[in-house]
Amino acid sequence: MSEKVLMPAEDDRFNYKEIRSDRKSGVLLHITSLPSPYGIGTMGAAARDFIDFLAEAGQSYWQILPIGPTGFGDSPYQSFSTRSGNPYLIDIDLLIKEDLLEHNEPLEFDFGSDEEKVDFSLMWKNRLNLLRLAWERMHQKKVPSALLQEFEDFKTAECEDWLEDYAIFMSIKNEYGGAPWNEWPDALKLRNPVHLAEFAETHKEEIEFREFLQFIFFRQWEGLHSYARNAGIEIMGDLPIYVAGDSVEVWTEPELFQMDDDLNPTFVSGTPPDDYADGGQLWGSPLFKWEAHEEEGFAWWIERVRFQMRFYDMLRLDHFRGFESYWAVPYGDPTARRGQWVQGPADKLFDAIKEELGDLPMFAEDLGYMTKEVSDFRERTGFPSMKVMQFAFNPNDLSDYLPHNMVENAVLYTGTHDNDTILGWKEEEASQEELVFAKKYLGLNKEEGFVWGMMRGAATTVAKTVIFQMQDLLELDNSARMNVPATLGGNWDWRMKSDALNSELAQKLRELTRISGRITAKEAVKVPPSAKHKKPETV
Numbered sequence: 178m179s180e181k182v183l184m185p186a187e188d189d190r191f192n193y194k195e196i197r198s199d200r201k202s203g204v205l206l207h208i209t210s211l212p213s214p215y216g217i218g219t220m221g222a223a224a225r226d227f228i229d230f231l232a233e234a235g236q237s238y239w240q241i242l243p244i245g246p247t248g249f250g251d252s253p254y255q256s257f258s259t260r261s262g263n264p265y266l267i268d269i270d271l272l273i274k275e276d277l278l279e280h281n282e283p284l285e286f287d288f289g290s291d292e293e294k295v296d297f298s299l300m301w302k303n304r305l306n307l308l309r310l311a312w313e314r315m316h317q318k319k320v321p322s323a324l325l326q327e328f329e330d331f332k333t334a335e336c337e338d339w340l341e342d343y344a345i346f347m348s349i350k351n352e353y354g355g356a357p358w359n360e361w362p363d364a365l366k367l368r369n370p371v372h373l374a375e376f377a378e379t380h381k382e383e384i385e386f387r388e389f390l391q392f393i394f395f396r397q398w399e400g401l402h403s404y405a406r407n408a409g410i411e412i413m414g415d416l417p418i419y420v421a422g423d424s425v426e427v428w429t430e431p432e433l434f435q436m437d438d439d440l441n442p443t444f445v446s447g448t449p450p451d452d453y454a455d456g457g458q459l460w461g462s463p464l465f466k467w468e469a470h471e472e473e474g475f476a477w478w479i480e481r482v483r484f485q486m487r488f489y490d491m492l493r494l495d496h497f498r499g500f501e502s503y504w505a506v507p508y509g510d511p512t513a514r515r516g517q518w519v520q521g522p523a524d525k526l527f528d529a530i531k532e533e534l535g536d537l538p539m540f541a542e543d544l545g546y547m548t549k550e551v552s553d554f555r556e557r558t559g560f561p562s563m564k565v566m567q568f569a570f571n572p573n574d575l576s577d578y579l580p581h582n583m584v585e586n587a588v589l590y591t592g593t594h595d596n597d598t599i600l601g602w603k604e605e606e607a608s609q610e611e612l613v614f615a616k617k618y619l620g621l622n623k624e625e626g627f628v629w630g631m632m633r634g635a636a637t638t639v640a641k642t643v644i645f646q647m648q649d650l651l652e653l654d655n656s657a658r659m660n661v662p663a664t665l666g667g668n669w670d671w672r673m674k675s676d677a678l679n680s681e682l683a684q685k686l687r688e689l690t691r692i693s694g695r696i697t698a699k700e701a702v703k704v705p706p707s708a709k710h711k712k713p714e715t716v
Contacts, residue, residue: 201643202642205241206647207669210659221269228401245260260484265304266394293674345376347387368429444505445460449514475522482530492539497541500526502520541555570615587640590644598654600649600653601654
């Protein structure tokens with residue numbers, strides 16, 4: 178609830194007025210998009226610099242995308258595990274600092290020369306080979322004993338819960354050239370305990386290497402998360418509703434998914450045809466067997482959410498409408514056209530989560546085809562909804578995304594990782610009628626600029642939380658777009674240039690945040706940090 182600040186009445190008509198003091202904003206930037214000399218953003222110095230930038234700019238949140246290990250297509254929403262971390266995000270310089278790598282060793286590997294794009298093929302080819310050098314030093318005990326003990330403590334704490342299954346899964350996958358688990362030999366595909374034990378015995382070092390990667394990931398993540406908290410920045414995570422078919426979760430517990438006797442999915446996830454995708458979106462993840470989850474009191478989901486809250490301070494629930502009813506597509510169909518709506522668990526699931534974990538800081542990604550049932554369901558959970566201003570300006574359809582229709586209990590974006598950048602929307606996607614409507618409605622002008630005018634329009638709504646894309650702060654076009662839904666290839670690879678952050682940009686964002694009431698009174702009187710992000714000199 179909003180805090181109420183009592184102010185002296187200006188005349189006899191009012192006794193007080195309510196000042197909303199819980200308004201906040203933040204920036205969406207995935208970790209992979211940070212600058213780095215090693216081809217991909219990591220949890221190192223650039224991440225801390227970005228946190229400093231957010232603090233200087235008066236922000237409250239850093240929103241990221243899912244941080245699990247990615248497979249085919251490089252999508253963070255298709256991970257090999259919902260609990261493990263992506264080894265690509267491990268910072269190389271931190272490993273050098275701890276003597277797990279030598280200064281010259283990263284120079285032996287090619288991670289690409291384009292500072293604005295991730296080359297995932299080079300990541301797959303070379304990243305783990307570099308990290309194996311760090312593992313060799315750990316394995317040979319050429320590191321301080323305290324670090325060795327930390328590793329042992331990590332394995333003791335995590336193995337029984339998830340780490341052992343994950344490490345074996347990734348080791349088998351490595352043994353068979355990255356093949357999905359349903360293409361493994363039957364004894365391993367079906368988890369024959371004798372054959373699994375034999376594999377574990379003959380692949381001890383590979384399994385421990387996978388455990389080591391997770392130890393380093395969690396160690397670096399905890400350091401980064403602590404840094405953010407000390408700076409007053411909360412990390413906002415993203416929980417995909419579905420898990421990838423080629424994941425340790427489906428391999429270890431296929432009974433919780435809609436699978437046949439041969440462990441093939443019967444129905445898979447997607448969305449129905451719409452104006453953006455004539456054949457719908459075919460995501461292809463196996464659907465949950467919700468009756469099996471309900472029989473066990475939704476324990477799998479409770480533990481999944483509990484684990485995610487180790488990573489984050491707030492959690493976005495991806496494709497929230499799928500919990501009320503979901504689009505089920507027959508397995509093997511080339512498009513999502515033949516899908517049908519099927520009832521989901523709705524209140525039963527979230528009542529169980531709340532009973533076990535209490536009220537959690539989560540919000541609902543409730544975009545797409547909405548119904549009254551979905552809206553009522555979200556209202557019952559109390560979760561903030563999600564709004565996108567790019568969808569607001571159809572002059573023939575008064576959208577509930579327009580600022581005058583906005584509600585307080587919402588997280589508002591000008592656009593998300595699945596949308597155009599604001600400049601890209603203006604130049605490529607929006608109709609002339611939409612642009613005219615947006616300019617008139619928001620009072621956009623050349624001095625302010627279209628992009629910052631759109632962000633100002635979002636910031637000054639009543640929505641409690643506003644999230645800006647980093648690409649929009651930098652006024653980039655669609656060459657910096659993160660993802661085009663229903664397409665494969667060329668997604669998820671944008672990176673921010675190393676000289677992008679500076680104090681001038683931080684102060685510009687801070688002023689927008691201040692005038693829209695999204696900096697607390699205590700924060701507003703602080704003198705901004707003097708100059709960690711100096712504007713680079715021009716040549």
